[in-house]
Amino acid sequence: MTFLLSPFQDLMLLTLAAADPLAHVKDGQLVFDSSGVLFNIGLTKQTFMFMLGGVLTLLFFWSYSRRAGKQAVPSRWGNLVESVFGFVRDQMTRPFMGEHGDRYVPVITAFFIYILITNLLGLVPFFEWLGHGSSTGTGQLAITGGLAICSFFIYHGFGIKEQGGLWTYFKNLFPHVPWPIYFILVPVELIAHVVRPCALALRLFANMLAGHTMMAVILGFTAVFTSEFVIGGAAIAATSFLAVTALTFLELLVAVIQAFVFAFLTTVFLAGAVHPEH
Amino acid sequence: MMFPVEMLNALVSVLGQADASAALEASAAVGKGAVEASAAVGKGIAGIGAGLACIGVGLGIGKIASSSVESIARQPEASGDIRGAMILTAAFIEGVGLFAVVVSLLVVV
Helix, strand or coil: CHHHHHHHHHHHHHHHCCCCCCHCCCCECCCCCCCCCCCCCCCCCCHHHHHHHHHHHHHHHHHCCCCCCCCCCCCCCHHHHHHHHHHHHHHHHHHHHHHHHHHHHHHHHHHHHHHHHHHCCCCCCCHHHCCCCCCCHHCCCCHHHHHHHHHHHHHHHHHHHHHHHHHHHHHHHHHCCCHHHHHHHHHHHHHHHHHHHHHHHHHHHHHHHHHHHHHHHHHHHHHHHHHHHHHHHHHHHHHHHHHHHHHCCCCCCCHHHHHHHHHCCCHHHHHHHCCCCC | CHHHHHHHHHHHHHHCCCCCHHHHHHHHHHHHHHHHHHHHHHHHHHHHHHHHHHHHCCCCCCCHHHHHHHHHHHHHHHHHHHHHHEEEEHHHHHHHHHHHHHHHHHHCC
């Protein structure tokens, strides 16, 4: 059974000895063997991870969707699913949109659960070392950019639908001010509307990338220092091991918080599009 | 950017070539070395920029922590709401700091 352990050992040593600290978090081919032969199915690592995240999200929702209204007292798993929806409804949608915003709870929950699951997949112990590739699905700007584009179309789309048409929505984007101010206000508001999804994408991407790069670099100190000084290297190796353990707990917290922040900001933009306060 | 000693050495090596084409190659090598040196300096300055961004992040998150702890001390029954607001705003400020880190990484790599 040692053949099951050896690909991980090869990859760990390759990654720890890599001169470039970002080699651990860049995308690469999905293989289960360091020579690229075993189980090569032609996908890249991050494509696989974000598709797996999608499948797990669908399973999360489908596991309770049939039985949702039919039992008086939900089961244990049903309680968990309902509490997630309750959290999104009470903490995110109701403060901004009131009772009227209950129709948007499934969309926001979908964003929250998908980003949460994909972030947490990057922290599963051996899974992040699999293949030549990267560590987190959301650690690639392409994937978080895709999520931000979805968020952009969702909030503008629901805003247009709620306010009854493209022209009404467009007029309500800019508040009613004396006409000379429009020369400054229109470019600033347009730039703000373009920059907000970019900031959403970049915030999630940078948090995931930075956390995993830091973990890889500090873990690499174990190999780099022990290869030069044995005793001092052992002390540094013990310290860096403890540091990486603490960092992993911090990364768990950051994964959950970033999923919450993405969903929360999407709710804020959605509330602004659906009920413009001016 | 080259130090004066290196400049003198480069000048001597260029002028000391007996042949015109050898002088041309030597000066091309000097130019390439200068370009590589200034690229390395650019990477160093990107590192300093990332560190400067961390000053702003540290100040911001420290201010959030101090005011939230103070308000929990004033009204302990609101501590749940205050804790939620504290974590949310700390995540925003950390996001801004990480924008600067991403820009530095773009320069370095």
